[in-house]
Structures are given as structure tokens and as C-alpha cells.
Amino acid sequence: MNREADLATLRGGPALDLLVIGGGITGAGIALEAARAGARVALVEARDFASGTSSRSSKLVHGGLRYLAQGKIGLMRESVHERNALLRESAGLVRPLRFVLPVREGDKHGRRWLGVGLAIYDAVAGARSRRWLATPELMEQLPMLGPRGLQGGWSYLDAQTDDARLVLRLLAEARSLGALTVNYVAADDLTRGAGGVDGATLRDVVSGARFELRASCVINATGVWADVLRGALGRMPKLRPLRGSHMLLPGWRLPVAQAVAFFHPDDSRPVFALPWEGMTLVGTTDLDHRDGLDREPGITRAEFDYLLKALQTQFPALGLAAGDVVSTWSGVRPVVSSGHAIDPSREAREHLVIEEDGLISVTGGKLTTFRSTALQALQLAGRRVAVLKLAGAAAPVLARPAAAVLAALRGLPDEWQARWIARFGADAAGVRACALDGELASIANTATCWAELRWACRAEAVVHLDDLLLRRTRLGLLLRDGAAGILSRLAGIVQQELRWSDAQWAGEVARYGELIGRCHGVPAGPPP
Numbered sequence: 001m002n003r004e005a006d007l008a009t010l011r012g013g014p015a016l017d018l019l020v021i022g023g024g025i026t027g028a029g030i031a032l033e034a035a036r037a038g039a040r041v042a043l044v045e046a047r048d049f050a051s052g053t054s055s056r057s058s059k060l061v062h063g064g065l066r067y068l069a070q071g072k073i074g075l076m077r078e079s080v081h082e083r084n085a086l087l088r089e090s091a092g093l094v095r096p097l098r099f100v101l102p103v104r105e106g107d108k109h110g111r112r113w114l115g116v117g118l119a120i121y122d123a124v125a126g127a128r129s130r131r132w133l134a135t136p137e138l139m140e141q142l143p144m145l146g147p148r149g150l151q152g153g154w155s156y157l158d159a160q161t162d163d164a165r166l167v168l169r170l171l172a173e174a175r176s177l178g179a180l181t182v183n184y185v186a187a188d189d190l191t192r193g194a195g196g197v198d199g200a201t202l203r204d205v206v207s208g209a210r211f212e213l214r215a216s217c218v219i220n221a222t223g224v225w226a227d228v229l230r231g232a233l234g235r236m237p238k239l240r241p242l243r244g245s246h247m248l249l250p251g252w253r254l255p256v257a258q259a260v261a262f263f264h265p266d267d268s269r270p271v272f273a274l275p276w277e278g279m280t281l282v283g284t285t286d287l288d289h290r291d292g293l294d295r296e297p298g299i300t301r302a303e304f305d306y307l308l309k310a311l312q313t314q315f316p317a318l319g320l321a322a323g324d325v326v327s328t329w330s331g332v333r334p335v336v337s338s339g340h341a342i343d344p345s346r347e348a349r350e351h352l353v354i355e356e357d358g359l360i361s362v363t364g365g366k367l368t369t370f371r372s373t374a375l376q377a378l379q380l381a382g383r384r385v386a387v388l389k390l391a392g393a394a395a396p397v398l399a400r401p402a403a404a405v406l407a408a409l410r411g412l413p414d415e416w417q418a419r420w421i422a423r424f425g426a427d428a429a430g431v432r433a434c435a436l437d438g439e440l441a442s443i444a445n446t447a448t449c450w451a452e453l454r455w456a457c458r459a460e461a462v463v464h465l466d467d468l469l470l471r472r473t474r475l476g477l478l479l480r481d482g483a484a485g486i487l488s489r490l491a492g493i494v495q496q497e498l499r500w501s502d503a504q505w506a507g508e509v510a511r512y513g514e515l516i517g518r519c520h521g522v523p524a525g526p527p528p
């Protein structure tokens with residue numbers, strides 16, 4: 001991917017069948033399915049790909065057990081179906097994850113209630129994964145659980161992924177089918193013709209240059225920002241932005257081989273701790289987000305204390321404290337508002353696909369259901385774009401790597417081969433080929449190696465340091481202080497590949513350090 005070349009093609013090219021605005025999971029899914037359906041499609045993203053909510057999720061590809069409690073069986077069925085398809089067709093980028101739900105005396109939901117819910121979950125999935133664990137077996141699996149009132153626990157299967165890499169893989173597939181995808185290009189306004197919206201005024205955020213682009217159909221896939229473009233058409237807002245925050249602890253401090261979900265002692269909301277990238281990911285909160293959407297969200301001290309208290313109550317023997325937290329992040333959910341001042345957690349998580357003055361807006365929903373959402377949006381787009389020949393859910397989500405790619409990886413440890421195929425698809429061969437001496441070595445205690453950084457700089461449209469450390473790789477979250485300890489070695493790779501001067505490197509390091517301190521660390525405030 002060469003951003004400058006793609007931008008030039010975008011500016012100089014003919015009108016498109018489809019312009020997708022927004023490079024999160026929703027836009028990426030739409031671009032892929034549209035390219036697969038034969039459309040001339042381009043996607044523009046105002047910041048970095050996946051830099052919105054789609055790199056800030058809990059990384060679960062899940063059926064949504066809690067939708068059951070809300071009576072949203074349809075949503076759960078769709079989610080389970082999509083989860084199963086992704087497990088089959090994502091070549092390891094979506095992996096099974098076993099959950100355990102410890103049941104304690106006095107819990108909001110007991111063994112029987114959860115058992116019925118899980119039986120329905122299994123029935124929808126078409127396979128039994130649930131199992132009741134008596135207390136001794138549960139304690140064998142999770143010896144650090146506090147014994148207070150423990151009655152046993154339910155175990156069942158869901159799945160997890162790396163959300164940012166999933167977006168990047170969808171975009172890579174879309175490009176391989178002819179789509180243009182360009183980051184740091186913002187849609188500042190919409191253009192209108194006789195039949196309604198017929199294009200957008202775009203701005204290259206890097207150079208500031210503006211240009212117009214025409215398309216038979218424009219799709220607003222800007223997530224929590226969707227009301228901004230809708231507002232340009234004079235439409236009333238529909239979204240209630242809700243913030244959810246997470247924290248990451250070293251796996252050895254909170255060793256969970258499987259996900260553990262439990263109820264928070266203060267308000268009985270579900271909280272979970274799950275293994276991810278060798279660390280333990282803890283989430284999440286659910287609060288009205290009142291800051292401006294253009295300001296990067298970060299965890300507040302109150303949210304931080306809330307999550308820490310959940311851990312301290314559930315795992316009292318571990319003595320977990322603020323200093324154990326390696327990093328934090330927050331995301332803002334694009335939740336379609338019911339219009340009532342209800343508890344945020346009771347707002348429905350369904351997606352919205354609407355057409356207004358020719359603009360199709362797609363928002364709300366989940367990472368898990370991106371493909372069914374994309375197909376629904378394209379059904380609507382089909383009225384304006386004659387060429388669309390939707391393959392529907394019949395086509396696999398991600399293509400299997402060709403034999404030549406597998407051959408290029410031969411000799412690497414099996415787990416690396418699997419990991420690179422999952423994260424890079426056909427580009428996995430490029431990752432290996434670009435590695436210089438010593439770059440096929442893991443960085444600190446992570447599964448990421450130096451060659452992945454070099455490859456990202458060379459071929460994955462990195463514009464800023466945070467693109468590289470927070471989304472192409474997740475090192476900025478997995479290592480303390482945003483991976484400050486690797487920056488001196490990283491400088492050589494980045495400056496060589498991106499031709500950054502010393503001054504540019506220093507400027508990027510300062511910008512990145514400020515972002516990490518403000519949005520990804522332990523928030524200031526007194527300890528609980």
C-alpha cells in the first residue's frame with residue numbers, strides 16, 4: 001500500500017460507484033464486500049485506519065450473551081452466526097476463547113438463570129459448549145478466585161481477535177480486489193446533485209489539499225461521528241456516544257488461561273478479565289461520553305478505580321494495585337439512542353442503516369457483525385449502483401493464503417507462521433522477506449517481531465508513530481509507557497523506511513509520548 005500513489009489515483013481517477021467514508025470495521029467490511037461485488041469503490045479515513053472505536057473494543061467476537069437478558073434474540077442469533085463464520089473463515093485471526101462465569105451466593109443471576117441462557121446460546125450456535133464446573137474444578141482452573149460464596153461456575157465458548165488487525169486485513173483484501181483505501185483523508189462536506197448526495201469534498205489531512213470526488217453512492221460509515229455528516233444534511237442526531245474503558249495487566253500478575261466474567265460488586269454490571277496477547281485485558285465501563293468526539297478518549301480515575309475494585313474483589317489474594325496496570329484505553333460506542341434517559345447499559349446495541357437524501361449512513365452495532373451490516377448497507381446501495389452483484393455471506397470473509405505464501409514462511413516456528421498468516425494474509429511473505437539480520441526476533445516478551453515494524457513502515461501506510469505502535473502492532477499497549485523502551489532501536493527502522501529526518505522523528509516521539517500519557521496510562525488521582 002502506497003498512500004501517496006493511492007491518493008493521486010483517488011484525486012485523478014474517474015467517478016466511483018461507491019465512496020465509503022470511515023475506515024473502521026464497518027467501512028472496511030463495506031469496501032471489501034463492494035469490491036467483491038464488482039464495484040469501483042474507494043474508502044477514505046480522516047485519521048488512521050481503525051483509529052476510531054475499531055481499535056478500542058474488548059476484542060471479542062461474540063454472540064452477546066447479555067442480549068439474551070434484554071430479549072434481543074434476533075441480535076444474538078445474528079452475532080452467533082457471524083462469530084461462527086469468522087471462526088471458520090478468518091484463518092486464525094479470530095480464535096476461540098473459553099469463558100468462565102463463576103457463580104456466587106447473592107449474584108444478580110444464579111446457576112439456573114445462566115444455564116438457561118447458555119442453553120439458548122448453544123442451541124442458536126448449533127453446538128453444545130456449555131459445561132457446569134463444580135467449585136473444586138473451578139478452583140483448579142482459576143485458583144486465584146476468592147472463595148466467598150462460590151457455588152461453581154459455567155464454562156462456554158466465544159471468540160476473540162485483534163480488532164485493528166482485523167480491520168487492516170479486510171482493507172488489504174478489499175485492495176486486492178481493486179478498492180482504493182486512503183488514510184488521513186477527511187470528508188469535510190457532501191456534494192449534492194439532482195438525485196441527492198453525489199460525492200464529497202475531501203481533504204488530505206497531511207498536505208491540507210482539498211478536492212471533490214463524485215460517486216453514484218456515498219456511504220457514511222463514520223461510527224460515532226455519523227451524526228456529523230448527517231447534520232450536514234440537516235438531520236437530527238441519532239447517536240448516544242457511550243464510553244467504555246479497559247486496562248491491561250501483565251499475564252503473570254493476573255494469570256487467566258481463559259476469560260472470566262463476573263458481576264461488579266457495586267452495580268452488578270458484568271466485568272471480564274481475559275487473556276490477550278500474553279496479557280490480561282480487563283473491561284469495561286459504560287458511561288455517557290460528554291467530551292468532544294475529536295478529542296482522543298481516555299479512562300477517568302473513577303473508571304480506573306471501578307475496574308480495579310472489580311478485580312480486587314474477585315481475586316483478593318493477588319493484591320492487585322494501580323501499579324500493576326501496564327496500559328489503558330477507552331473507546332466510544334456508537335449506540336443508537338432510544339431517546340430515553342435510561343441506564344447506558346440498557347441501550348440496545350443494534351446497528352442502524354438508513355438512507356437520507358441519497359446518503360446511506362451505517363452506524364451502531366458491533367465489531368462481530370460487520371459483514372452482515374455491510375451486506376445490509378450494500379443491499380440499499382444496490383438501488384443506486386447497478387453493478388453490485390452481492391455474493392452475500394456465501395464468500396469466505398478472508399481468502400486463504402496461496403501456496404507460495406505458505407512456502408515463503410517455511411522454516412519459521414509454527415506459531416509464527418500461523419500468527420503471520422492470520423495478521424498479514426498474503427503479505428506474510430513480505431514480512432519475512434523484508435527482515436534484516438536480527439529482525440526475526442520477538443520484541444521484549446511479546447509475540448511481535450522487529451520485521452513486523454519494518455513491514456508496517458514499508459507497506460502499511462504509516463503516517464504517525466501511533467499508527468505503528470497502537471494499531472499496525474499493539475506494542476504501545478503491551479509494553480509499559482507506550483513501549484518507550486524500544487524507541488531508540490525503532491528509530492533506525494522508521495527513519496530508514498519512512499525517510500524521517502531526526503527532527504521529524506523527535507517531533508513524532510513527543511506527539512506520541514503526549515498521547516500515551518494523556519490517553520493510555522494510569523490516570524492521575526488518589527488511589528482508592
Ligand SMILES: Cc1cc2nc3c(=O)[nH]c(=O)nc-3n(C[C@H](O)[C@H](O)[C@H](O)COP(=O)(O)OP(=O)(O)OC[C@H]3O[C@@H](n4cnc5c(N)ncnc54)[C@H](O)[C@@H]3O)c2cc1C
Nearest residue numbers: 022024025026046052053054058060187223244331367368
Ligand atoms: C469499549 C468498547 C468495547 C467494545 N467491545 C466490542 C467487542 O468486544 N466485540 C464487538 O463485537 N464489538 C465491540 N464494541 C463495538 C465495536 O467496537 C464498534 O461497534 C465498532 O468498532 C464500530 O466500528 P465503526 O467502523 O462503525 O466505527 P469506527 O471504528 O469508529 O470507525 C469510524 C471511522 O470513521 C472515521 N471518520 C469520522 N469522520 C470522518 C470523516 N468526516 N471523514 C473520514 N473519516 C471519518 C473515524 O476516524 C473512524 O476511524 C465495543 C465498543 C466499545 C466502545
